[in-house]
Amino acid sequence: MIELDSVWFSYPTGTAALRGVSLFFRCGEIVALMGENGAGKTTLLKHLNGLLKPTKGRVTVDGIDTRTTTVATLSKKVGLVFQNPDNMFLRTSVLEEVSYALEQFGAEREEARRRAGEVLKAFELWHYRDSSPFTLSGGEKKKLAISIVMAWMPKYIAIDEPTSGLDGWGKRVLAELLLNLKNSERGIILSSHDVEFVSDVATRVVLLRKGEVISDGAPEDVLTEPELLSEASLLTPQIPSLLYELRSRGLRMLNHKLLKLEEAVETLSKLLSWAGHTGEDDS
Amino acid sequence: MSLSLLQALKYRSLDTPIHRLDPRVKLLASFSFLVTALVFGDYWGGMLTVATTIILTQLTILELAKSARYLLTTIKGATPLVALVFILSLLGILDSPLQTLEILYRASASSVRFLAFLTSFNLFFLTTSPDEFGQLLLKLKIPYVYTFTFVAAVRLAPVIADEAQEIIDAQRSRGVEFERGNPVKRVRALVGIFIPLLINSLRRAYEMAEALEVKCFGASERRTSYREIRASKRDVLASIITISSLALALLARGLGLFSGLP
Amino acid sequence: MNSAIEVSNLSFRYAGAELWALQDVSFSIGEGEFVVFAGATGCGKSTLFKCLVGLIPQMYSGEYSGRVLVKGLDPSKTPVSKMAQRVGLVFQNPDSQLFALTVENDVTFALENLGLEKSEIERRVSKAFKIMGIDDLRNRSPFELSGGQKQRVAIASILALEPEILILDEPTSSLDGLTAKKLLEELAEIRRRERITVLVSEHRLDLVVRDATRLIVMDEGRILADGEPREVVCKMLKEHYEKLELPKLSRLAWALKLCDGWSAPLTREEFIARLLGGRR
Ligand SMILES: Nc1ncnc2c1ncn2[C@@H]1O[C@H](COP(=O)(O)OP(=O)(O)OP(=O)(O)O)[C@@H](O)[C@H]1O
Ligand SMILES: Nc1ncnc2c1ncn2[C@@H]1O[C@H](COP(=O)(O)OP(=O)(O)OP(=O)(O)O)[C@@H](O)[C@H]1O
Ligand SMILES: [Mg+2]
Ligand SMILES: [Mg+2]
Numbered sequence: 001m002i003e004l005d006s007v008w009f010s011y012p013t014g015t016a017a018l019r020g021v022s023l024f025f026r027c028g029e030i031v032a033l034m035g036e037n038g039a040g041k042t043t044l045l046k047h048l049n050g051l052l053k054p055t056k057g058r059v060t061v062d063g064i065d066t067r068t069t070t071v072a073t074l075s076k077k078v079g080l081v082f083q084n085p086d087n088m089f090l091r092t093s094v095l096e097e098v099s100y101a102l103e104q105f106g107a108e109r110e111e112a113r114r115r116a117g118e119v120l121k122a123f124e125l126w127h128y129r130d131s132s133p134f135t136l137s138g139g140e141k142k143k144l145a146i147s148i149v150m151a152w153m154p155k156y157i158a159i160d161e162p163t164s165g166l167d168g169w170g171k172r173v174l175a176e177l178l179l180n181l182k183n184s185e186r187g188i189i190l191s192s193h194d195v196e197f198v199s200d201v202a203t204r205v206v207l208l209r210k211g212e213v214i215s216d217g218a219p220e221d222v223l224t225e226p227e228l229l230s231e232a233s234l235l236t237p238q239i240p241s242l243l244y245e246l247r248s249r250g251l252r253m254l255n256h257k258l259l260k261l262e263e264a265v266e267t268l269s270k271l272l273s274w275a276g277h278t279g280e281d282d283s
Numbered sequence: 284m285s286l287s288l289l290q291a292l293k294y295r296s297l298d299t300p301i302h303r304l305d306p307r308v309k310l311l312a313s314f315s316f317l318v319t320a321l322v323f324g325d326y327w328g329g330m331l332t333v334a335t336t337i338i339l340t341q342l343t344i345l346e347l348a349k350s351a352r353y354l355l356t357t358i359k360g361a362t363p364l365v366a367l368v369f370i371l372s373l374l375g376i377l378d379s380p381l382q383t384l385e386i387l388y389r390a391s392a393s394s395v396r397f398l399a400f401l402t403s404f405n406l407f408f409l410t411t412s413p414d415e416f417g418q419l420l421l422k423l424k425i426p427y428v429y430t431f432t433f434v435a436a437v438r439l440a441p442v443i444a445d446e447a448q449e450i451i452d453a454q455r456s457r458g459v460e461f462e463r464g465n466p467v468k469r470v471r472a473l474v475g476i477f478i479p480l481l482i483n484s485l486r487r488a489y490e491m492a493e494a495l496e497v498k499c500f501g502a503s504e505r506r507t508s509y510r511e512i513r514a515s516k517r518d519v520l521a522s523i524i525t526i527s528s529l530a531l532a533l534l535a536r537g538l539g540l541f542s543g544l545p
Numbered sequence: 546m547n548s549a550i551e552v553s554n555l556s557f558r559y560a561g562a563e564l565w566a567l568q569d570v571s572f573s574i575g576e577g578e579f580v581v582f583a584g585a586t587g588c589g590k591s592t593l594f595k596c597l598v599g600l601i602p603q604m605y606s607g608e609y610s611g612r613v614l615v616k617g618l619d620p621s622k623t624p625v626s627k628m629a630q631r632v633g634l635v636f637q638n639p640d641s642q643l644f645a646l647t648v649e650n651d652v653t654f655a656l657e658n659l660g661l662e663k664s665e666i667e668r669r670v671s672k673a674f675k676i677m678g679i680d681d682l683r684n685r686s687p688f689e690l691s692g693g694q695k696q697r698v699a700i701a702s703i704l705a706l707e708p709e710i711l712i713l714d715e716p717t718s719s720l721d722g723l724t725a726k727k728l729l730e731e732l733a734e735i736r737r738r739e740r741i742t743v744l745v746s747e748h749r750l751d752l753v754v755r756d757a758t759r760l761i762v763m764d765e766g767r768i769l770a771d772g773e774p775r776e777v778v779c780k781m782l783k784e785h786y787e788k789l790e791l792p793k794l795s796r797l798a799w800a801l802k803l804c805d806g807w808s809a810p811l812t813r814e815e816f817i818a819r820l821l822g823g824r825r
Pocket of ligand 2: 011012013015016017035036037038039040041042043044083688689690691692693694719721
């Protein structure tokens with residue numbers, strides 16, 4: 001378990017980015033941190049592998065205070081994907097980029113390359129294995145950044161804005177990978193503005209505002225509350241927003257706490273067939 | 284050493300009366316420090332006194348600018364150089380028929396003068412932003428392209444510093460140990476950042492060139508300045524003080540007023 | 546309608562790359578259109594945008610063929626800084642676009658380059674700052690901002706140029722929901738008011754497509770579909786084109802058979818109209 005105990009953090013410039021955040025992240029969860037630009041999501045994620053240390057308060061990873069160990073040691077357990085992929089690239093080829101960390105963490109060269117190849121194939125980046133990471137397109141860079149961390153299979157994976165730049169297909173692959181990781185008892189922490197993606201994968205949603213947690217709960221409870229969401233500068237996902245509107249137009253029997261497409265299809269087809277029947281009765 | 288010297292010269296954006304002064308005044312002040320240190324070049328002609336005064340004056344002004352500690356850092360960083368000057372001047376006068384005390388005095392005076400010399404532009408660099416500097420160059424009728432090249436180079440510096448930090452963070456996050464282990468290993472780790480830093484800096488320079496283009500750099504002959512430097516009453520006052528101090532110093536030197544003083 | 550952009554048989558291959566990033570692309574965009582470019586990762590959106598301001602081929606080496614005319618100018622020959630006065634491009638990665646020491650200076654820089662008067666700069670800067678909500682960041686360094694804040698500054702600096710054609714490469718990728726919505730509404734508004742042409746690339750179509758007049762889908766360097774957004778979305782649904790992320794509402798409408806064969810609803814209101822009206 002990763003635990004943040006009243007964490008405060010200020011940058012050297014004086015900006016107080018976290019103001020007394022207390023949270024925990026467990027294995028088997030996919031937690032999404034959401035909130036306005038500048039709310040402190042990235043700052044929080046950088047605390048998880050010790051890149052930033054709290055100004056006040058404590059962060060512990062499986063009981064170990066991040067202040068008592070090094071980033072290199074922690075990273076084996078907590079993999080962090082940066083918000084801007086450009087900032088992660090250190091090597092001259094895509095394949096090297098992925099195998100590099102594996103080797104740092106002790107894998108044999110051949111084994112590292114084999115494993116790197118597998119991850120690259122999952123994201124359809126194998127074709128670019130010999131290209132320089134910097135010549136990739138925006139979305140390809142994002143996928144590479146995620147592959148780098150997926151390769152060494154850390155116990156906790158923190159991804160800063162996983163979907164920015166990804167296309168529909170990339171998002172589905174990612175969602176599947178994340179769900180698999182969750183099922184194999186790993187802990188996943190995301191930051192995101194993408195309410196639709198979060199609706200599909202998250203098991204818990206934490207809303208941040210100006211460095212404070214304003215809400216923490218199940219996606220069905222948090223992402224279906226337009227007022228709460230707008231406090232965090234987020235839009236309501238399309239399905240609850242539709243159901244909400246239908247309810248306000250008199251269809252009060254509709255449950256608006258639905259996020260998934262299949263659930264909405266089911267509810268609305270019932271409504272339609274019912275309306276169809278009454279329609280026939282009328283004529 | 285060299286790194287801390289540069290760090291100490293880096294402009295820091297603070298809001299103090301000194302930072303708000305017209306950069307031309309600060310350039311004049313730094314220039315006066317230099318000239319004064321230069322003209323008082325005779326032992327027993329006030330050399331040590333004047334050099335010490337210059338350093339103390341600059342410290343006082345920088346204290347007002349909340350930056351005195353950066354001057355101290357420069358001084359600390361410059362110690363090896365100053366020591367070198369001290370030793371060289373000792374060697375140069377050692378076989379002359381002078382007394383030990385006299386030799387020591389001369390070596391110290393030269394060293395302090397050298398330090399005054401070396402630090403004379405700290406005031407200017409510490410409190411003038413590269414943009415103000417650019418505008419200053421423009422006011423001095425230096426063509427925009429040169430001014431820009433200079434400003435761009437200065438601007439790239441924080442980008443590269445930023446980049447270096449990002450690379451270190453990226454490596455640490457992938458298991459490269461910087462914080463622990465024997466010195467040899469740590470030096471190896473540091474060497475490891477150079478190649479990515481070089482590649483990334485080139486890339487950033489290239490990106491900056493692209494950004495310049497889409498921001499219409501060079502599109503119009505007549506470029507304007509949003510924040511033009513304009514002298515205020517305070518600036519005039521500050522320049523009067525600077526110019527009269529310099530004039531007094533030159534006068535004192537010309538009349539030999541300080542002769543006999545250390 | 547006068548055309549603002551004419552592209553005919555444009556192909557480009559980056560030096561050293563095996564595949565063509567653009568293959569024989571042709572289209573024309575009229576004055577005042579709002580066009581969304583969508584397509585899988587790596588399909589060539591950013592490459593196309595770089596061609597429209599001339600960064601390609603002027604700053605990238607590779608094989609270039611075909612003809613491009615933007616506002617009557619040929620971007621492969623006109624200096625980019627001249628093109629940029631009329632065609633504003635916001636880069637996909639804001640980090641590569643920011644370089645000044647303060648946020649304010651990053652936005653004024655281009656305006657100073659144009660030789661604008663101080664009062665005019667002031668007017669444009671305050672307008673752009675207001676749209677992007679970055680007034681409180683004015684004196685900060687762009688390197689000490691959050692990802693989304695950087696993106697806001699990068700967009701503001703191009704909005705302030707007030708170009709005749711505005712091109713934004715995935716402008717909402719790091720923006721929070723409300724800011725993204727505000728930006729897109731603002732784009733639609735200035736397009737209507739000032740008749741400028743707007744080109745936007747996006748992966749998430751739900752927000753951007755409601756005000757767009759046209760949706761172009763690219764695939765492996767070619768144009769796959771081009772037309773009215775509701776019709777293109779319906780076509781993609783019909784063909785089970787999986788690479789795009791189509792709006793959930795459109796997918797829901799498809800599953801409920803609320804698409805009338807050639808056009809899919811994109812917004813909540815359109816959906817409700819079909820749900821309550823169309824079916825019965
Ligand atoms: N500088 C470069 N050198 C070589 N190849 C490049 C370069 N930039 C892009 N490419 C390649 O060209 C193709 C098109 O890239 P482009 O950036 O135009 O895609 P895109 O549609 O913008 O994708 P995304 O949605 O991921 O941003 C990709 O296959 C990419 O790998
Ligand atoms: N390197 C830095 N130096 C100083 N201040 C910073 C730095 N990085 C971020 N900040 C500030 O700290 C606050 C929190 O930033 P953070 O990057 O954590 O936000 P975020 O929630 O990730 O936002 P976004 O959604 O835009 O990525 C912001 O006000 C930001 O301006
Ligand atoms: Mg962030
Ligand atoms: Mg792109």
